[in-house]
Amino acid sequence: MTPARTATPRTARAINDRIALDLLVEHGPLTATQLRDATGLSRPSVADLVGRLQENGLVTVVGEAGSARRGPNARLYGLVAERAHVAALDVRLDSATAVVADLAGRTVARTALPFPPTAPEGDAAGADAATAEAVLRALDTALTRAAVGELHTVVVGAPGLVDPATGTLNRAGGGLPAWHAELVRGLPTRTGARVRVENEVNLAAIAELRQGAARDRDTFVLLWLGGGTGAALVLDGALRRGASGGAGEIGFLPVPGTGALPAHDDCAGGLHALTSAASVLALAADHGFAPQPTGDDTAAAAEVVRLACEAAGDPAGAAV
Missing domain, CATH: 3.30.420.40 (ATPase, nucleotide binding domain)
Structure with a gap:
């Protein structure tokens, strides 16, 4: 009989860290006691995860919380929002919009991407390449204006099917222009970030689940x-x-x-x-x-x- 599979200590720590980060994003700065109450973790486990998050530059002490008990005030731990940035590209059939946000979900840059550019008549491949390049340049400009040096992740939302196994965009059925694929191919090299492609309706559902009508x-x-x-x-x-x-x-x-x-x-x-x-x-x-x-x-x-x-x-x- 196959032995039961359980989470390794490393996996459990990663899950706990993610839960704590989600709480800090949703509620703002919290004390260790508040984190313990919200997560159900023991005092030593909360101390360990706060230490890990501080070592990784994700959390820092942002103040103190008053207390009725004797002794020093409890430290308030807050998210270091500028530790990393992410970008979202809303790619339509004939337009695109880019939004750059920090770890707290605050928008630091937004741009409507200008295209399609003019291409030689009959040069479909040239037009597709030029359109993808225009989108990439506009994203570069938005990052520069927001003083964002690098991106951790780029998520591309597009109409059409996305293969769950490969993450590739399937143009069949959606009438998608070829520049969509050109853009997705160019993003990793241009940004150095992880790139994920997702169907736009699926992304809307995730947003409703996390922060909208389906919470x-x-x-x-x-x-x-x-x-x-x-x-x-x-x-x-x-x-x-x-x-x-x-x-x-x-x-x-x-x-x-x-x-x-x-x-x-x-x-x-x-x-x-x-x-x-x-x-x-x-x-x-x-x-x-x-x-x-x-x-x-x-x-x-x-x-x-x-x-x-x-x-x-x-x-x-x-x-x-």
């Missing part, structure tokens, strides 16, 4: 309605991607009456054909709802849904 839930489904239609599944507190990364690709679900069947590389005929922003606007136009043109199909679709709810006397429209 008190460990199992939920997030529906993404906009230019595309998708979902993210969180079960027992863990994001479920599926074997090929497509667990939330509900836009490909066949729907009767669409006149077609979706394929692995085309969601026409699927749920996307009925619920995407463009489809909602087309349906609204057929019923006489015409929002003010804004150039943003997603915002316009939300507006026509609100108008339709108001016309029907449905109070749900106020939540749109």
